[in-house]
Amino acid sequence: MRFLLIILLFVRITFAQHTDVLIIGAGASGTMAAIQAARSGVKVMLIEETPWPGGMLTSAGVSAIDGNYKLPSGLWHEFRLALEEHYGGTDSLKTGWVSNVLFEPQVAAQILTKMLKEADVKVHLNTSVKSLKKLDNGWRVKTDSNVWIETKILIDASELGDILPKAKIPYDIGMDSRYVTGEEIAPKQANDIIQVLTYVAILKDYGEGANKTIEKPKHFDPTPFLCTCEGQCDPDTISRTLWPCEQMLNYGKLPNGYYMINWPIYGNDFYLNLIEVNPTRREKMLEKAKNHTLSYVYYMQHYLGFSHLGLADDVYPTRDQLPFIPYHRESRRMHGKVRFDLNDLAKPFEQPDVLYRTGIAVGDYPVDHHHAAYPNAQELPDLHFYPVPSYSLPLGTLIPEKAKNFIVAEKSISVTNLVNGTTRLQPVCMLLGQAAGALAALSVQQNKSPEEIEVRDVQDELLKAKAYLMPYRDVMPDHPYFEAIQRIGATGILRGKGETIGWENVTRFFPDSTVNVSELTNNLKDFNIELTSDNKELTLKEAQQIALKLKGKSRELLLTNSAAESKITRAEFAYLLDQMADPFHQFQVDLQGFLISE
Incomplete structure (x- = not known):
């Protein structure tokens, strides 16, 4: 018998499927990781538990993009262009007021499916991971259909970071202590409280006079929804802004008469912490969230007069016509080579580490935490926007502290609880997924574990794919010096300026401004270059001298023409440095952003 078992095991392993990169989770990150890695020329396999790729974009029904509208980076921008082509232009996506990019979930699923097919990614839908084993140079995965897959690089892009415990990679759940992270608005004591989830509902307008009311949900109680919009309760008794009911409905209005119901004000947000719960118990717990959403739909139909709006019968092929999965705002957070905190994010040029030099994905959304539906929300710190x-x-943030041949994406990257409030948004997840795919492909091609890959190599691949490294809103990809500005910005020789303007979060490079000599003098200290000038603004001659010094040549240019003393713009200086000295590649950096000594 023992001999027979050994033979069976040998046969299974011998006939295992092999791939270069295996991605678990075809959400916003996993899908883009697969596309990028495959386009880079390696063999890619993608496993997904639901019938669709896209995760929160599709399977969870959050078909309204938050942020990065003016940062058209990489695969996020490519996805947006595909939506515009489908619907007929940019304005056709502005159907609701929560977002400038709204779409039907099934349309996004079709677009992503096409992108995966064109990239030649092998996709396994309706498939989950049963077990995981570390190999000398990779990983072996067993699926729930008893298929064995061996891979060189494994990416956990699951919705809740479910592969982390299987791989025995340390992680955190919940709020961090301010005494650990140094974030002044974090709570004093750590806890396991996560953001609320939402079981979205996609409603459809069946026309005036139609009655699409649903059966009263079990234990229906209208009380939680009484203040969901203006005129339904006493506004003096609550601390939140109420909107007219029609505006509440139009919050997530989608093209072609659909509505995304994802309303945070006494709506269908629901608190559940099911991260460490097994799949069977998760499903039972999620029935409460589903019932809450159905109760909200029933309330809208019977109490707010929206009886002509019913659950869409042509979006999700589910028994209850709800999405395949809920919208998870928070998951496990891996212990990575770097943990990105609020101080790093808010004041990147004032930190001990120089993490901005290692940038691989950009975002511009506020730190947005949803906790109002938590039972004791009044005891939590105010983290809203x-x-x-x-x-x-x-x-x-994508690379585990110790594990080899492993990359993390989606919402389980190495950030603090506070930072997750902005990195969880769809465009950021898509872009960090693209970076994970680039890193994975380089790891395969160079036969190295991800932590051994040069930062600049990953950034080069992303620039080739028209992705941003630095979040400069005033330098678009069609700018003639875009790549040079991105590279020089990532060295820190020229730095952008970040600010919050109303709701918007912006970092600008000011490409047409002249170069401030005093600012530049400080920025060159890391490169052991001393700039002495009596000018307030840099001249062309001085710019060339700096480039020569960066290149390791000390001779001075003897410029005598009138152009030598002319002022140079920041964009021109970035291009000159990039072409003459190439400090981006000449000065390699480690994962903390420090210059690597030769």
Whole structure:
């Protein structure tokens, strides 16, 4: 018998499927990781528990993009262009007021499916991971259909970071202590409280006079929804802004008469912490969230007069017509080579580490935490829309502190609980997924574990894919010096300025401004270059001298023409440095952003 078992095991392993990169989770991150890695020329396999790729974009029904509208980076921008082509232009996506990019979930699923097919990614839908084993140079995965897959690089892009415990990679859940992270608005004591989830409902307008009311949900109680919009309760008794009911409905209005019901004000947000719960118990717990959403739909139909709006019968092929999964705002957070905190994000040029130099994904959404539906929400710190500039997410957040041949994406990257409030948004997850795919492909091609790959190599691949490294809103990809500005910005020789303007978070490079000599003098200290000038603004001659010094040549240019003393713009200086000295590649950096000594 023992001999027979050994033979069976040998046969299974012998006939295991093999791939270069295996991605678990075809959410916003996993899908883009697969596309990027495959386009880079390696063999890619993608496993997904639901019938659709896209995760929160599709399977969870959050078909309204938050942020990065003016940062058209990489695969996020490519996805947006595909939506515009489908619907007929930019304005056709502005159907609701929560977002400038709204779409039907099934349309997004079709677009992503096409992108995966064109990239030649092998996709396994309706498939989950049963077990995981570390190999000498990779991983072996067993699926729930008893298929064995061996891979060189494994990416956990699951919704809740479910592969982390299987791989025995340390992680955190819940709020961090301010005494550990140094974030002044974090709570004093750590806890396991996560953001609320939402079981979204996609409603459809069946026309005036139609009655699409649903059966009264079990234990229906209208009380939680009484203040969901203006005129339904006494506004003096609550601390939140109420909107007219019609505006509440139009919050998530989608094209072609659909509505995304994802309303945070006494709506369908629901608190559940099911991260450490097994799949069977999760499903039972999620029935409460589903019932809450159905109760909200029933309330809208019977108490607010929206009886002509019913659950869409042509979006999700589910028994209850709800999405395949809920919208999870928070998951496990891995212990990575770098942990990105609120201070790093808010004041990138004032930190001990120089993480902005390692940027691989950009974002501009505020730190937005949903906790109002938590039973004791009044005891939690106020984390709503904490202002930050647009930012770059560092590469080290994707790489575990110790595990080899492993990359993390989606919402389980190495950030603090506070920072997750902005990195969880769809465009950031898509872009960090793209970076994970680039890193994975380089790891395969160079036969190295991800932590051994040069930061600049990953950034080069992303620039080739028209992705941003630095979040400069005033330098678009069609700018003639875009790549040079991105590279020089990532060295720190020229730095952007971040600010919050009303709701918007912005970082600008000011490409047409002249170069401030005193600012530049400080920025060159890391490169052991002393700049002495009597000018307030840099001249062309001085710019060339700096480039020569960066290149390791001390001779001075003897410029005598009138152009030598002319002022040079920041964009021109970035291009000159990039072409003459190439400090981006000449000065390699580690995962903390420090210059690597030769």
